[in-house]
Amino acid sequence: MTRRRKIILGGLAVFILAILIFLLLSFLQGKAPAGNNQPNQESTNAAGGNLKLNGAANNGTAANLTETGGKKINLEDNLKKIAINFTERYGSFSNQNQFQNIIDLESLMSEKMKTASEKLMAETKLQNTSVYSGTTTKAISAKLASLDEKAGVAEVIVSTQRFVATNSTANITKVYYQDMAIKFILIDKEWLVDGAIWK
Helix, strand or coil: CCHHHHHHHHHHHHHHHHHHHHHHHHHHHHCCCCCCCCCCEEEECCCCCEEEECCCCCCCCCCCEEEHHHHHHHHHHHHHHHHHHHHHHHCCEECCCCCHHHHCCHHHECHHHHHHHHHHHHHCCCCCCCCCEEEEEEEEEEEEEEEECCCCEEEEEEEEEEEEEECCCCCEEEEEEEEEEEEEEEECCEEEEEEEEEC
8 A cells, every 4th residue: 555545544534533523522512411301491470589490391290399599488488487386385385384385485476476475474364283284285287378578477377286184294184186377477577476366
């Protein structure tokens, strides 16, 4: 094989290799990443915040729906947590705790709620403290009944199971279910309990 022929064949091989590399790179760039068959869709909620349906088709199934920054979901979750904590402590008391359950919750109360609680404590007659009696409240679930961020008001309904005991905490004499409506008000950027109503 002559030298000239070797140079021609070598150049042709390099040319073909360059074309193959170009085609391979073009193919890889045009290929969609795996697992991302649906583009992110955006819509706007009633409050004007951007909502993202992250890679999920809106076909009636539960999509991964979040507000930019997760603000709305976090607020709802926080209100539910506060309502559950407040309900369990507010609804758990004994004739020997001297309303400590209510006093401990004052930092979560609005002035209106504090006034109502003070009135309740003043009007409640303490039973004989020599024999224990008390009620323990456990939250089962919580649901957001209403939320108006602009008006600064919200309401959470907490479903509870309540245990009444006499003589000792182990001597349960009654078990019943009851809901509590926790009303919130936004004061100085802080959500406070403005009402607690047993239903």
